[in-house]
Amino acid sequence: MLSKSCRKLLSFVHITDLHFSATPGVYSFIGAALSERYQAGVGIVQDFFNGRHSPEIAEIAADFIQRRLGDHDCILLTGDLATRGTQSDLQTARDYVLSPSANGTTYQTSTGRPTLSVGNRPVVLLPGNHDRFEDSKCVPGGTMFDSVFGDKWTKGPQSVQVNAVCGLDGTTINVICADFTLPSAQHADPPAFFPGQGRCIEDVVRELSRVTLASRVKYPRRGIIWVSHFPPSFPNEPVGRLLELVDSHFLLDAARNCGIKYLICGHTHRQYYVDAADIILIVGGTACMLHSSNGNWINSLRFEVNNGEADIVEFSSFEFSQEDKDFVYRP
Numbered sequence: 577m578l579s580k581s582c583r584k585l586l587s588f589v590h591i592t593d594l595h596f597s598a599t600p601g602v603y604s605f606i607g608a609a610l611s612e613r614y615q616a617g618v619g620i621v622q623d624f625f626n627g628r629h630s631p632e633i634a635e636i637a638a639d640f641i642q643r644r645l646g647d648h649d650c651i652l653l654t655g656d657l658a659t660r661g662t663q664s665d666l667q668t669a670r671d672y673v674l675s676p677s678a679n680g681t682t683y684q685t686s687t688g689r690p691t692l693s694v695g696n697r698p699v700v701l702l703p704g705n706h707d708r709f710e711d712s713k714c715v716p717g718g719t720m721f722d723s724v725f726g727d728k729w730t731k732g733p734q735s736v737q738v739n740a741v742c743g744l745d746g747t748t749i750n751v752i753c754a755d756f757t758l759p760s761a762q763h764a765d766p767p768a769f770f771p772g773q774g775r776c777i778e779d780v781v782r783e784l785s786r787v788t789l790a791s792r793v794k795y796p797r798r799g800i801i802w803v804s805h806f807p808p809s810f811p812n813e814p815v816g817r818l819l820e821l822v823d824s825h826f827l828l829d830a831a832r833n834c835g836i837k838y839l840i841c842g843h844t845h846r847q848y849y850v851d852a853a854d855i856i857l858i859v860g861g862t863a864c865m866l867h868s869s870n871g872n873w874i875n876s877l878r879f880e881v882n883n884g885e886a887d888i889v890e891f892s893s894f895e896f897s898q899e900d901k902d903f904v905y906r907p
């Protein structure tokens with residue numbers, strides 16, 4: 577048994593589905609799409625599901641992360657940073673995630689806005705279905721995310737990106753992110769329906785496997801975890817047709833073939849942890865959404881890395897409490 581000081585540990589703050597909007601708290605996503613597409617219905621479906629972010633909860637989240645989880649090695653965001661794939665929504669999300677802290681120790685920028693970027697802690701992210709909606713419409717295939725977050729997501733649509741996250745003692749996990757967003761509405765099942773779905777395109781899964789096996793050869797001591805915005809369905813945690821990751825068996829088969837144990841996701845707006853023996857699925861819930869019916873969550877993940885194997889040794893979740901005006905630990 578290694579003493580704690582000798583253990584190779586690496587910790588992540590995991591948040592997801594921020595749904596940032598340039599016009600927060602005005603209309604839901606559906607309301608926005610309807611009002612902008614048809615110029616009607618303003619307010620009719622206000623606060624329907626898939627709402628926009630709450631600036632109040634986002635600020636409290638940034639404060640909490642700095643105050644309580646400031647020692648973590650990395651912030652991991654698993655998609656749906658924005659409500660729509662417009663430049664204004666994506667830029668609003670970017671300002672929150674990546675604007676520099678005023679003095680490197682506070683969660684606020686020099687103009688007093690909240691930010692997650694305190695010090696030089698790395699941020700790993702990938703797009704979700706909302707980030708790839710074209711303009712203000714609920715249509716998949718948008719590419720504005722690649723412009724606004726191009727320094728963090730460098731590979732473009734339907735691609736795979738390897739992010740090496742390294743702790744102070746050199747402990748490293750390769751966080752491999754795969755973009756399973758739909759290239760177009762025609763890739764939904766059935767075609768043109770369910771724009772909230774993702775799809776395991778074989779080329780993307782093949783690339784995910786290729787870079788994983790290459791990573792094992794080149795960096796045998798590093799741990800590896802996989803990240804997808806879209807979780808596969810598990811018997812006790814079905815995702816449902818509306819949000820399904822189509823052909824998710826390709827992803828699960830590839831994970832098993834590559835010896836991947838951890839799959840970290842967002843998308844469903846529910847927070848859960850599934851231990852299916854060979855694969856552990858961690859789904860983050862929403863972080864700061866207005867009127868979230870399943871709460872808003874911040875998750876803390878601590879992995880131990882030994883001889884190329886990453887194993888989770890600590891998983892803690894904190895849910896926003898309106899009464900406390902803070903995130904509180906939920907066992």
Ligand SMILES: [Fe+2]
Nearest residue numbers: 593656706843
């Ligand atoms: Fe979402």
